[in-house]
Amino acid sequence: MLKLRIYEVVRAVPSGMVSTYGDVAMIVGGGCDARIVGYALNAIPKTADDPVPWQRIINAQGGISTKGLLQRKLLEDEGIVFEADGRLSLPLFRWSGPTPEWAADHGFTVLPSVQADAGEQLGLF
């Protein structure tokens, strides 16, 4: 089930950081797509023993795709700062992806493109 793998990846996103639907899809791999991530997050079981930080997944424009303001509030509580236009700085808050350790431990592959991309941005700052 891709949903479960997606949940695993989302759980790996640290507090105070965000990731995009597309990034999660790339990390999950194996015929995953940004829309699948959205679908999976929408279908998250709301059980307390299975928490998924769904609020840390945003769209590629750095904005919130959900309807209400709950997601934004949760992110702000974690230290995410929003710009005036309601979006956030992806270079600052975008999660660079799981560690190779984590990926190997959970059976994921780390995409070199994501790592190199994040490395440039982090190094820039």
Add this chain to the structure above:
DNA sequence: CGTATGACCATGC
């Protein structure tokens, strides 16, 4: 098994 639907994305106007 065919169709419809998405918390998406890139591109083009």
Add this chain to the structure above:
DNA sequence: GGCATGGCCATAC
């Protein structure tokens, strides 16, 4: 900046 298309592919019915 917004709006329209096409592509994407797992679920649901």
